[in-house]
Amino acid sequence: MYFRNIIILVTIGIFGCSQQKLNSHEVEARQLQKNDWKSQVREKLMSYGHRNWIVVADAAYPMQSNPAIQTMVVDAGQLEAVEFINNSISNLDHVDANIFVDKEIAYVKEKNAKGIENYKEKLDRMLRGKPVESRLHEDIIKELDKAAELFNILILKTDQTIPYTSVFFQLECGYWDAASEKALRNIMENTP
Numbered sequence: 001m002y003f004r005n006i007i008i009l010v011t012i013g014i015f016g017c018s019q020q021k022l023n024s025h026e027v028e029a030r031q032l033q034k035n036d037w038k039s040q041v042r043e044k045l046m047s048y049g050h051r052n053w054i055v056v057a058d059a060a061y062p063m064q065s066n067p068a069i070q071t072m073v074v075d076a077g078q079l080e081a082v083e084f085i086n087n088s089i090s091n092l093d094h095v096d097a098n099i100f101v102d103k104e105i106a107y108v109k110e111k112n113a114k115g116i117e118n119y120k121e122k123l124d125r126m127l128r129g130k131p132v133e134s135r136l137h138e139d140i141i142k143e144l145d146k147a148a149e150l151f152n153i154l155i156l157k158t159d160q161t162i163p164y165t166s167v168f169f170q171l172e173c174g175y176w177d178a179a180s181e182k183a184l185r186n187i188m189e190n191t192p
Contacts (some may be wrong), residue, residue, distance in 0.1 A: 035157070035183060037074040044154050045088055049095060053144060053153040054169045056081045058160040064091060068148040069161035071155045079122055082167050085156070086126065089169065096174045103134040104162040113162050123167070140168055 003044075041054070055061075056078060063071045074081055089097050090185070101123075110117045144153055172178075 006103045016081070037076065040072065040094050041085070041154070041156070042088060045092060045095065048154075048171055049153065050171060051174045052171045053146060053147055054085055054097075055153065056085055056157045056169075057155050057166040058162065059158065060161075060163075061091060061157055062153065063157075063165060064145075064148075064155070065152070066071070068151065069144070069153045069155060071157055073157045076156075076158055078158045078167075079119070079126065079163075081156050081158050082123065083126055085128055085167075085169055086130070089138060089171070092174060094174050096169045096177075097130075097171050099112065099130055099132045099172065100135055100140050100168040101132060102137040102140065103175060104137055104164040106134065108162075108164055111149040116162050116165075121164055123165075126168075137164060137166075144168070155165060171189045 018140065044054070062070075077086070086097075086099075089095055105116070105120065110118050147153060
């Protein structure tokens with residue numbers, strides 16, 4: 001009986017320790033998965049270029065049926081994801097971005113969407129100095145659909161539960177801007 005109790009205690013101790021290690025590994029794996037979206041987005045950004053889009057969307061953003069539009073659910077808040085995309089694009093030479101936000105957000109009030117005012121303030125600070133344009137949500141979606149006929153689009157779906165908070169990054173060439181392109185076309189038209 002004495003040896004049987006010792007064996008039981010040793011067994012419990014061994015399996016208890018291994019269970020703790022397993023839980024520790026599970027936590028580590030979950031942390032890697034949580035941050036894995038950033039690695040995947042970095043890879044996309046390296047292959048993306050002029051005319052690709054990256055959308056940081058709220059939780060209710062629909063999964064679109066066009067195969068050129070990839071939806072990735074990320075374990076991150078809206079502002080964290082916007083900041084990551086914004087900083088990542090800023091650190092690349094080959095792309096820059098035109099940024100669009102839903103025009104409707106200016107009309108959403110705190111009484112109808114708790115947290116909207118704080119979100120707008122933080123987003124404004126985060127994107128200060130960037131080319132940000134407001135457009136109607138449906139108009140942006142139509143432009144995405146049209147772009148998806150030829151180009152890939154990545155949608156990062158966050159846990160955000162405030163309406164009209166999606167931020168749309170339309171990628172442009174980072175080393176050749178619209179003014180340079182216009183000047184080139186003008187020269188081409190006026191040169192025999």
